[in-house]
Amino acid sequence: MSNISYIIYHLNFLILIMKISVIFLMLFSCLSLHAQKEIVLRLNHTINNSTFSYNENFELDGKQNRYTRLQYYLSGFELEHDAGQLTPLTNSYVLASGHIQNYYLGNFNVSSVESISFDVGLDQIANSGNTTNYSAQHPLGPKSPPMDWGWPSGYFFVVTNGLNDADNDNIPETPFELHALGDQMLSHIDPINISPVNSNDTIYINLKVNAEKFLSGLNLSTVGIDHSSSTNNLLMCNNAYVMNVFEADNNLNNVIQNPDLNNYIFIDYTLPYAPTINYHFDSPKKTNLIISDINGRLHTKEINLLNEGSYFPIKEFSTGIYIVSIDNGEHMVHKKFNVVQ
Secondary structure, three states, X not given: OOHHHHHHHHHHHHHHHHHHHHHHHHHHHHHHHOOEEEEEEEEEEEEOOEEOOOOOOEEEOOEEEEEEEEEEEEEEEEEEEXXXXXXXXXXXXXXXXXXXXXXXXXXXXXXXXXXXEEEEOOOHHHHOOOHHHOOOOOOOOOOOOOOEOOOOOOEEEEEEEEEEOOOOOOOXXXXXXXXXXXXXXXXXXXXXXXXXXXXXXEEEEEEEEEHHHHHOOOOOOOOOEEEEOOHHHHHHHHHHHHOOOEEEOHHHHHOOOOOOOOOEEEEXXXXXXXXXXXXXXXXXXXXXXXXXXXXXXXXXXXXXXXXEEEEOOOOOOOOEEEEEEEEOOOOEEEEEEEEOO
């Protein structure tokens, strides 16, 4: 083989290697761009720009009020991502509570997110289903306190329980319960531009929830107990978009939280004979739960629970004082609660 032929041969070989390398790089880039990532919605509930708390006074329309329960459904999620692509998050449902922050939406082929839109409430197909079709851990499964009115009435789209200062003595004492029912309660939230946080294979979408705005324009002194498709409940649901209940929360990205302050238990006394134990730990580690009476006798023990959620004791307790202890191996939280039969 002549020197010229030898050189041409090796040049062609090098060109072939370079082409193969480029192809592999392109394939790798495509796989990287379309690798699935876990999408987590973080809802920072606030009241008048302060941290949301149950059973603490807040002012609305010149009167003092308290929340004792706040829950609502979110569905119909759609992400704008990767320079304008639109992806609906099919079958992603969230049952949000005022004391819980993190909600898993699923794994999707997304690299970066520009905006998110969703509905407050449930689509007609989901609303015509039944809790018995799902496990208790699923957002649409059976809940206690209930998040549905049976069928055909369907799910409660938004639930707000609390107390209002009807007599203007600065002490909220008049109860209100607004539980919105019916397909017409569905409220669409237009795309919210966001600056998500990427952490390894997880994208966190941070939203601020102005919880007091759900109740804007309502006369809480007179609404009473209303589990229906009433005008008041429709106004509450429509407030979600009219009053901008949801907005981007870029401040959440930079908050360094004290874990001892953000691990807590809240007792929901909607059913006084069977209080629901709501709890939250910042760490994703599994938690253990123990309930004992005031004399130290063990009544309930559960292990490997999620790091946050609502626990409804299956066992019926007698009237008395009990202590619930929840730990995750790093932190432990105690809370005393009463049972009244």
